[in-house]
Amino acid sequence: MDDQQRRRTLGEFLRSRRERLTPREAGILAGPRRRTPGLRREEVAQLSGVSVTWYTWLEQARDITVSRQVLMSLARALMLSSVERRYLCALAGLPLPERPADGGPGPALQKLVEALEPHPAYLLDANWDLVGWNRAEAGLIGDPGQLEPAERNLLWLVFMDPAMRSLLADWHGQAQDLVAQFRADARQRSGDPRFEQLTNGLREASEEFRTWWAAHDIADFGSSRRRFAHPQVGALTFDYVKLAALDAPGIKLFACMPADAGTAAKLPALQLCAAGARGGVDVTATGAAATP
Known part of the structure; x- marks a missing residue:
């Protein structure tokens, strides 16, 4: 997978997680005229502490720098599982987080x-x-x-x-x-x-x-x-x-x-x-x- 394809897949993955997360699950009060079933881009940006423009570019597969700290903020905002977080890191070209050990073999x-x-x-x-x-x-x-x-x-x-x-x-x-x-x-x-x-x-x-x-x-x-x-x-x-x-x-x-x-x-x-x-x-x- 080349860099452009990886960024495109990253943007598609983020968009799919954003659209499946309801405002209620994210702790957001949804207005009566809401059209989208999931979260808006500006809501994800606000929850993760990034600018709307930067997050929009990320979903649009722009060639921008992504740090682990910001990526983990996005993961928390989108309520990603541990498996999804590892997948997100792989798409962003970052080292995979260590999988947590469980209670034994x-x-x-x-x-x-x-x-x-x-x-x-x-x-x-x-x-x-x-x-x-x-x-x-x-x-x-x-x-x-x-x-x-x-x-x-x-x-x-x-x-x-x-x-x-x-x-x-x-x-x-x-x-x-x-x-x-x-x-x-x-x-x-x-x-x-x-x-x-x-x-x-x-x-x-x-x-x-x-x-x-x-x-x-x-x-x-x-x-x-x-x-x-x-x-x-x-x-x-x-x-x-x-x-x-x-x-x-x-x-x-x-x-x-x-x-x-x-x-x-x-x-x-x-x-x-x-x-x-x-x-x-x-x-x-x-x-x-x-x-x-």
């Missing part, structure tokens, strides 16, 4: 994670708190359910759990990469109480995190391969797949797919490890022999 996502057995899978929220996992994931990293809620965080585990340092075959490289990914993923979390609690706690408790966080390195999540040295199962190599849940803003699903036949053969043993205490059980006693 919901039971359907947790069922999906469980359905991925025997492959390890888990759910992270916007602050990388673990909000869902399956038995295979618990067998891989230990059961997060046995931790205090504030400790059920991927970054916290990587930096503060001694078992994770030996579990990750390349702890230094993977931990540093995770910090860069977290900074990119949480760039709009500043001011969030949980985000501040987590990052402040890690800076105080971990010299490595404090150093790497101060470096301000940024990295997007790409195709990721991680190697583990599991204390019971042995060497494991997984390719990580990341999916975003459209119906649960802020929630991401990670699935661990075996990168080789040896890892695939050991998947049932991870589920057996989940039955024991954090860190796993001796699966060799059950017949699922660990191999290097």
Whole structure:
């Protein structure tokens, strides 16, 4: 869509929202001789604090500058939904507002994670708190359910759990990469109480995190391969797949797919490890022999 077409679509969208909004809904007293069923342009302009000429030009697809502040004023005046506001921003060529997170992933996502057995899978929220996992994931990293809620965080585990340092075959490289990914993923979390609690706690408790966080390195999540040295199962190599849940803003699903036949053969043993205490059980006693 070129700029002219985008401006034309923006004007048509604003006009359609203006014409569907009644004066009563907007808190305007409609006169007895009113001809239009919706709002007039001057009424939208007055409600949003802009000039009638400027708003008219906007509907007419004129090439004018639109700021986020003014656009959000229009969105409030027209009583747009969150989906409509995102669409409005896209048409205006502005960055999309972050979708608000809801109360959690919901039971359907947790069922999906469980359905991925025997492959390890888990759910992270916007602050990388673990909000869902399956038995295979618990067998891989230990059961997060046995931790205090504030400790059920991927970054916290990587930096503060001694078992994770030996579990990750390349702890230094993977931990540093995770910090860069977290900074990119949480760039709009500043001011969030949980985000501040987590990052402040890690800076105080971990010299490595404090150093790497101060470096301000940024990295997007790409195709990721991680190697583990599991204390019971042995060497494991997984390719990580990341999916975003459209119906649960802020929630991401990670699935661990075996990168080789040896890892695939050991998947049932991870589920057996989940039955024991954090860190796993001796699966060799059950017949699922660990191999290097």
